[in-house]
Amino acid sequence: MPGINMIVCSKQVPDPEAPPSLFKVDTVANKMVTGPEVKPVISQYDEFALEAALRIKDKLGGKITALSLGNKIVRDVIKKALAVGADDLILLEDEAFDGGDSWSTAHALVAAIKKIGQYDLILCGRQSSDWDAGQIGLGIAEILGIPAVTLVRKVEVTDRKAKVERVIPDGYEKIEVTLPAVITVTSELGALRYATLKGIMAAAKKQPIVWKPADIGLESSQVGAAGRRIKLTKLFQPVKEAKCEVIEGETAAEAGANLAMRLRQAKLL
Amino acid sequence: MDFQLTEEQEMIRKMSREFSDEVIAPRAKEMEETGEPPYDIISKMAELGLMGIPFPEEYGGSGGDWVSQLLCTEEISRGDVTLGTLLDVTTGIVCQELYVFGTEEQKRQWMVPLAQGKEIGAFGLTEPNAGSDAGATQTTAVLEGDTWVVNGTKQFISNMGYKNSSLVIITARCPQFKREDGKGVINTFVVPKGTSGFTIGMHWDKMGLSSYPTNELVFQDCRIPRDYLLGRDGRGFAQHLQVLETGRIFIGAIAVGLAQACFDASLAYAKQRYQFGQPIYSFQAVSFKLADMAMNIALARLMYLKAAWIKDEGLPHSLEASYAKLFSSEMAERAASDAVQIHGGYGYMTDYAVSRYYKAAKLLQIIEGTSEIQRYVISHNL
Numbered sequence: 001m002p003g004i005n006m007i008v009c010s011k012q013v014p015d016p017e018a019p020p021s022l023f024k025v026d027t028v029a030n031k032m033v034t035g036p037e038v039k040p041v042i043s044q045y046d047e048f049a050l051e052a053a054l055r056i057k058d059k060l061g062g063k064i065t066a067l068s069l070g071n072k073i074v075r076d077v078i079k080k081a082l083a084v085g086a087d088d089l090i091l092l093e094d095e096a097f098d099g100g101d102s103w104s105t106a107h108a109l110v111a112a113i114k115k116i117g118q119y120d121l122i123l124c125g126r127q128s129s130d131w132d133a134g135q136i137g138l139g140i141a142e143i144l145g146i147p148a149v150t151l152v153r154k155v156e157v158t159d160r161k162a163k164v165e166r167v168i169p170d171g172y173e174k175i176e177v178t179l180p181a182v183i184t185v186t187s188e189l190g191a192l193r194y195a196t197l198k199g200i201m202a203a204a205k206k207q208p209i210v211w212k213p214a215d216i217g218l219e220s221s222q223v224g225a226a227g228r229r230i231k232l233t234k235l236f237q238p239v240k241e242a243k244c245e246v247i248e249g250e251t252a253a254e255a256g257a258n259l260a261m262r263l264r265q266a267k268l269l
Numbered sequence: 270m271d272f273q274l275t276e277e278q279e280m281i282r283k284m285s286r287e288f289s290d291e292v293i294a295p296r297a298k299e300m301e302e303t304g305e306p307p308y309d310i311i312s313k314m315a316e317l318g319l320m321g322i323p324f325p326e327e328y329g330g331s332g333g334d335w336v337s338q339l340l341c342t343e344e345i346s347r348g349d350v351t352l353g354t355l356l357d358v359t360t361g362i363v364c365q366e367l368y369v370f371g372t373e374e375q376k377r378q379w380m381v382p383l384a385q386g387k388e389i390g391a392f393g394l395t396e397p398n399a400g401s402d403a404g405a406t407q408t409t410a411v412l413e414g415d416t417w418v419v420n421g422t423k424q425f426i427s428n429m430g431y432k433n434s435s436l437v438i439i440t441a442r443c444p445q446f447k448r449e450d451g452k453g454v455i456n457t458f459v460v461p462k463g464t465s466g467f468t469i470g471m472h473w474d475k476m477g478l479s480s481y482p483t484n485e486l487v488f489q490d491c492r493i494p495r496d497y498l499l500g501r502d503g504r505g506f507a508q509h510l511q512v513l514e515t516g517r518i519f520i521g522a523i524a525v526g527l528a529q530a531c532f533d534a535s536l537a538y539a540k541q542r543y544q545f546g547q548p549i550y551s552f553q554a555v556s557f558k559l560a561d562m563a564m565n566i567a568l569a570r571l572m573y574l575k576a577a578w579i580k581d582e583g584l585p586h587s588l589e590a591s592y593a594k595l596f597s598s599e600m601a602e603r604a605a606s607d608a609v610q611i612h613g614g615y616g617y618m619t620d621y622a623v624s625r626y627y628k629a630a631k632l633l634q635i636i637e638g639t640s641e642i643q644r645y646v647i648s649h650n651l
Contacts, residue, residue: 076279083280191291195284197318197331204277 004062004157005118006053009109009140010046010081012073013130014038030235032130040077045125047192049185052155053123054085054193060157063087065116069108071098075208082203083195089208090116096213099225106139108223111216113140121162122182126151137184147181153188274340281322281337285344288317293348300349300480301625306431307480310352315386319345320360323581324368328376329384335515335577339522343570346526347533350629351481353526357519357637358428359383363390366438366457366512370500379436379459388435393423393486394509401642403440404506408488410441410458415495417458419466423486429462429469430482436461437486440505448503457505459497466491477628514590515580516637521573521593524601524633525566531601531608531626532562538612549611558607565604569597588650595643598633605630 014023018038026033042050053064066081069092082089092112100108113119122141127134134150141148153172154165157179166173167186177183195203213223220226247262249255263269274282292310300307314320322338324330338360346353360383367380367390382388399405408421419441429437437460444453460467470485500508536559539550549555576589608623609616616623634640 076276076283079276079280080283083284194288194317195280196316197281197322197333198326200277200280200284201332204275204280 004056004060004120006056006062006064006121006123007113007116007119008046008050008053008064008066008081008086009122009124009136010050010066010068010078011043011125011128011130012040012068012070012078013043013128015041016044016129025235025237027234027236030232032235040074041129042077042080043125043129045127045129045185045187047125048187048189049123049125049183050081050084050086051192052152052183052185052189053121056121056155056157057085062120065090067109067112067116068092069097069100069105069112071095078208079203079206080195082206082208083199084193085199089206091208091210092213092216093210094212094220094223096220096226097224099228100223101228101230102133102135102139103229104223104225104227106136106143107227108213108216108218109136110140110143111218112211113144115211115216120160120179121157122146122180124182124184126184126186134184137182141182144180144182147177148183149175149177149181150184151186152183153186155183155185155189274336277333278337278340281333282340282344284317285319285341286347288313289344289348293345293352297349297625298619298622300351301477302479302619304479306482307352308432311355311386311389311431314345314352318386320356320386321364321384322360324364324380324384328368329381330364334581335518336574336581339518339573339577342519343522343526343529343573346523347530348526349480350523350527350632351478353519353523354427354478354481354636355389357516357523358392359386359390361515361519362392362512363428363436363438365515366392366499366508367459369512370457370508372496374496375459375499379461382435388433389428389431391426391428391434391437391486392509393426393429393437393439394513395424395426397422397424401639403509404455406440406442406455408439408441409453410443410456412443412445412495416492417495417497419458419460419488419491419493421488422470423488425473426484426486427481429486430472430484434462434482438499439486439488440509446503454503455506456502457499457508458493459499460488460491460493464491464493476631477625478632513637514587517590517594517643518573518576518580518586520633520637521569521576521590521597524594524597524630525569525573527626527629527633528562528566528569528597528601528604531604531623531630532559532566534621534623534626535559535562535608535611538615555611558611562604562607565600569593569600572596588647591638591643591646591650594637595640595647598630599640601633602630 014034022035022038024033064086065088066086067090073093124137149164151167152164153167156163160179162177164175213220247259249258318331321330322333323335326332342353342356364383383390394403410417410419440455442453446454466489468487470487473483539555540548542549572593576586576593579586605627609627612623615621
């Protein structure tokens with residue numbers, strides 16, 4: 001099936017590898033706050049989704065459009081998608097897109113996907129590295145009325161169908177799905193390839209296409225924080241307490257028995 | 270005035286950083302212990318296009334700039350110094366010398382595979398009796414008809430001991446062609462591996478950088494065609510010195526990468542090592558060392574980037590290259606020493622990376638002109 005059109009949703013997130021001490025919670029605004037030391041990256045699961053698309057393109061050719069929604073999207077971060085081999089990069093970028101929930105984000109992404117028009121396969125990460133909601137892929141499929149397969153570790157496209165392997169706790173399922181479809185990709189698929197110098201040089205020269213809410217036929221009131229359907233009531237960092245209690249006994253056997261008693265008392269046994 | 274990297278430079282730095290962290294650093298200890306060059310990593314670097322960033326695509330490069338190549342070199346060296354020095358010699362010196370002074374045919378024949386990273390080039394200046402006094406070369410090249418006959422020995426030559434090393438550029442005195450002072454002129458020549466009379470001699474075991482091949486090269490009635498002369502007749506030594514300036518910027522970048530690795534390891538260790546009931550980072554004796562390290566790394570980085578930027582602008586940069594080389598290499602040796610000190614007894618154990626960093630740091634004060642030669646260059650430019 002030549003000329004397969006793929007759209008890969010990729011989100012810019014604060015680097016989850018940054019030390020936890022650099023992530024703070026603003027309890028008044030119910031927001032996560034990071035210092036300038038935390039650099040933005042493409043959400044790692046989205047990188048796996050991009051790799052999945054690139055492998056299909058390696059084999060069958062076709063076109064990959066990377067799609068990202070946010071505000072203040074850093075160009076040298078998001079252009080990595082172009083550098084590794086995506087053909088186009090579309091940014092839904094506006095202040096109005098800030099603070100959305102899974103609904104308003106999926107809704108806006110679908111509006112953009114409809115504007116792109118041609119798609120056989122939409123690939124998303126299984127979840128984002130920041131909020132971990134894991135709803136975008138499914139939301140897009142639901143709104144578009146097309147099938148979705150989650151937690152995909154392998155994908156092959158043949159004759160208007162995708163054969164995928166879906167990770168389950170004890171192994172994997174083999175699933176066949178008709179296209180167009182959404183798949184969400186998991187880490188077992190493998191890491192995103194490195195951008196080559198050639199890819200980087202070409203990406204640096206290419207400008208992303210930027211769409212505002214009006215460009216995809218939406219009002220500012222329908223996107224971002226204004227378009228939320230979920231209200232976050234309380235965001236906080238749980239206080240972790242670690243206590244150390246030394247269980248003693250005259251002999252090792254007695255100490256062992258005392259430990260078992262103490263664990264039972266704590267309802268851990 | 271603008272300190273902002275371009276999008277392209279930033280992307281190259283990020284990619285090199287990820288590659289260094291994920292592919293190089295996990296292998297560095299094994300490379301040092303076995304002394305085996307990591308051919309798989311080198312060929313991956315070639316595939317990514319890291320070996321010829323500043324050269325035009327038509328000559329096997331990527332069409333980028335020197336700032337990008339040096340940012341990449343810093344990041345690669347942070348993972349392992351041997352791969353930084355590999356870049357210094359093959360890209361910074363050999364490729365550049367072919368690019369700047371080579372004929373079109375020489376570029377096509379020799380430079381393209383080097384810039385693509387398929388082959389590796391070496392640079393033979395040092396001799397048993399010509400170290401800092403590199404002009405005292407005793408290697409000779411005598412023209413017999415259309416053939417140069419080369420005799421002599423080059424010492425401590427990097428890059429020639431790889432499986433895919435393809436050629437060495439050497440300096441040799443040509444007694445038939447006199448300078449004004451009556452001595453023979455110095456020319457540079459390309460000697461491909463496998464040329465009859467050219468032997469890759471003994472392999473040196475070094476204090477550090479064990480996976481980086483260092484050999485003696487022997488030329489015994491080694492005959493090369495007349496057109497293997499590189500650049501202008503009589504200008505060989507000057508040509509060599511010109512590309513060595515770039516080599517000095519490379520050492521600046523390598524030293525910054527090494528010092529950054531020292532800093533990262535030491536900061537992490539100081540925060541998790543408890544003594545007297547608190548992390549040792551809470552003691553000024555330790556945290557002030559790290560503060561100095563961080564400041565000096567930032568300063569050294571600015572110096573090599575400035576030298577690289579001036580080079581990209583096509584302006585003279587010998588002073589800035591020497592500043593960067595001297596300051597960065599001395600800074601890195603101090604950082605490595607402090608890193609071992611912060612790690613205490615553990616730091617002296619080969620299980621800990623800082624012991625490897627310490628051995629590597631010393632070399633950077635010697636190669637591409639010792640610290641003393643840099644001071645000589647600087648003082649003669651004042």
